[in-house]
Amino acid sequence: MQKNDPYAALRIKEFNIFLLLRFALVFGWSMQFIVIEWEVYSLTKDPLYLGLIGFMEIIPAFTMALFAGHIVDQKEKRNLLAICIAAFSLISLGLFLLTWDKVVGDWETQNILYCIYALVFFGGFLRSFFGPTIFSLIALIVPKKIYPNAATWSSSTWKAATVTGALFAGFSIDWIGVDKTLCIVFALVTFALLITFKIKKKPILNPNIGESVGKSLKVGLQFVFSNKAILGALTLDMIAVLFGGTVALLSVFAQDILEVGSKGFGVLNASISIGSILTMFITTYLPVNKDAGKKLLISIFGFGICIIVFGASKLFWLSVLALFFSGVTDGVSMVIRQTILQLKTPDHMRGRVASVNSMFVGSSNELGAFESGLAAKILGPSVAVIFGGIMTLVTVVAIGAKNKTLRELDLTEDIEDHNV
Structure with missing residues (x-):
């Protein structure tokens, strides 16, 4: 090795x-x-x-x-x-x-x-x-x-x-x-x-050039929904973004709950990004290939815990810390998810798999902002964020229990098979 x-x-x-x-x-x-x-x-x-x-x-x-x-x-x-x-x-x-x-x-x-x-x-x-x-x-x-x-x-x-x-x-x-x-x-x-x-032009690796749109889309969707590792990773990320998205409510927390004004709002935003960026750079030195499935589940579970702590916090320093570690756990899950997609997707289907990924994750960003706003209107901002964190935890436990393929996923062999 x-x-x-x-x-x-x-x-x-x-x-x-x-x-x-x-x-x-x-x-x-x-x-x-x-x-x-x-x-x-x-x-x-x-x-x-x-x-x-x-x-x-x-x-x-x-x-x-x-x-x-x-x-x-x-x-x-x-x-x-x-x-x-x-x-x-x-x-x-x-x-x-x-x-x-x-x-x-x-x-x-x-x-x-x-x-x-x-x-x-x-x-x-x-x-x-x-x-x-x-x-x-x-x-x-x-x-x-x-x-x-x-x-x-x-x-x-x-x-x-x-x-x-x-x-x-x-x-x-x-x-x-x-x-x-x-x-x-x-x-x-x-x-x-x-x-x-x-960058030089690249070869087209798709053996089905000229395939009809309908058949192509059907094959792509069938692949994603039949591959438990990819489907599990996408579902986890979608739920975390949908229910664990606190960004849409940060201005409310900064102004009305923590009462820290515009500067505090900037610190809250920055703490998430700093945690995420630092973690992604660290993972270049500490690869996440071994037991990748367990690490993905643990990182998103940790993300849910951080969201709950942030929602319950009335202390600025604790809120900053919770958001920082939410960025850390999000950074880990992002790297693992991208690695799973890259290693488990055949070359000729990368475009379609990435498109499904964008539908799962991209749309949940906007829906997550809407869900956060609606929940905050009905439940209040603190309860809405705590609810989102709990839903994230429930989803991780459910997928971890039902998706054995994802839970036991190890990417070490996938990589070593290509170490030539």
């Missing part, structure tokens, strides 16, 4: 290029989301319009997911990613123009909003392609024996870009304004597009 190399994936030049373009893309995407939320609320002063942003994005992202997976499995991945990024650059350019006074100075607010929502809708359409394409491309860049290491670095890059992009956007709006901030987003996306071509 070879000694673990925490930098194995980073020794591959194309993977470094991939990480760079992914960071630039996600950093820009995160900036864009924050800026648009700010701009829409500035125009309307109505939180309902903010909810419509997520609604407009999730509709095409969810409904197109399976079809997008089919397309990804049928097409060359590098060029497909380039097309997606190029289309995303048009969205960024359009949003910049919609916030530039020289362009929309005489426009009515309602017309500006219609155009923003149209571009957000188009972005949701692209989102359905991005996930499966990126998931499939990683497997063509690195050898299978270092999939876990590559998944860890890729997840860490995504998380770091998400956090720093959102943080930078807030400062950038204050420093240079909304329009110039969106101009930076356009520059980042353009940069990502240019370096995409530093």
Whole structure:
């Protein structure tokens, strides 16, 4: 058995290029989301319009997911990613123009909003392609024996870009304004597009090129729902996001329960991300391959405990600690889930499996925010968060008891079989 190399994936030049373009893309995407939320609320002063942003994005992202997976499995991945990024650059350019006074100075607010929502809708359409394409491309860049290491670095890059992009956007709006901030987003996306071509075109490994859409989607769904390891991992993550999502209520806790104001709100948000990012980097040194199933169940169970502690806490320091460890456990589960998907998915089905994953996890983000808001309205914020944590624990225990394949899953042999 070879000694673990925490930098194995980073020794591959194309993977470094991939990480760079992914960071630039996600950093820009995160900036864009924050800026648009700010701009829409500035125009309307109505939180309902903010909810419509997520609604407009999730509709095409969810409904197109399976079809997008089919397309990804049928097409060359590098060029497909380039097309997606190029289309995303048009969205960024359009949003910049919609916030530039020289362009929309005489426009009515309602017309500006219609155009923003149209571009957000188009972005949701692209989102359905991005996930499966990126998931499939990683497997063509690195050898299978270092999939876990590559998944860890890729997840860490995504998380770091998400956090720093959102943080930078807030400062950038204050420093240079909304329009110039969106101009930076356009520059980042353009940069990502240019370096995409530093990655070579990859072979299409699907033996069923030209397969009908209906048959392709049916085969993809059958594979996911018959593979207990993949289905169990996706279900656990979906439930954790759906019921354990505290982010939507953090502003309520900061203002009304912990009474720590905007600075405390920033600390609460940051504590989750710091815990998650640190853990994902640590897992490059301490692989999670052995007894991966048990570690996944334990990490999500720990996540549920952290959510319950946060919901019950009236002390700021305890709330920060609970959120930090929720980030730690979430980071572990994210790395394990990505590793399971990479190792257990055949090359010719990666697009469709990633699409199902995006439907499970992506849609539950928006539904989780809705569930949190509705539960808080009915039960109160503290009870709503505690309820979500308990539901997470119940789900982990139920899946752990019923899904023996996931419970006893060990990925060591999957990796060692490819150590050639």
